[in-house]
Amino acid sequence: MPDPKTLQVGDRIQILRVPENDLRQRERELAEKTDMAGWTADSIECIIEQSPVVRVSRIDEYGCVWYDAAVVGPDGVEEEHSLIVYDDDTWERLDPFRE
Template sequence: MSDRNQSPVGDSIRLLFVLNCDLARRERAIAADIIDRDSTATVIERVIATNPVDRIERMDEFGAAWFKVEFDESDGIH
């Protein structure tokens, strides 16, 4: 078991699912006729579909892990 006081920066993570709150936010936007192809739910779905494993790059002031993702845009989708 890891030390809770140790920074997880550099640790590998695997995204498994989109949080319900992010799915609900996207549904509310769709219901309001707002198209946001960069919504959190959409981006996380793309990460899971392409490569769900990444490394934690930094932790923010709230303790949330951040990581970088680059998508291959050759398909014209962004």
């Protein structure tokens, strides 16, 4: 399993799938009829569909690795997202020498 703590700002990764926690959260929010239910999972699905290769944008004070992504939302408007890289197999590091 890839370790996000080995990543540095500027590294390229490919988002492969939605983390299980986000899928479960969406199910829970839909069942509870929460406003914007499943927003995170839906956003990650858009990223995977539109532009799954992203760059690490920052590492916060807790050592969490983050990436930023822009996608076109269901209303046709570009959305900016800032998401964490989980310690799981939902992403992979890409070769830094291939664009």
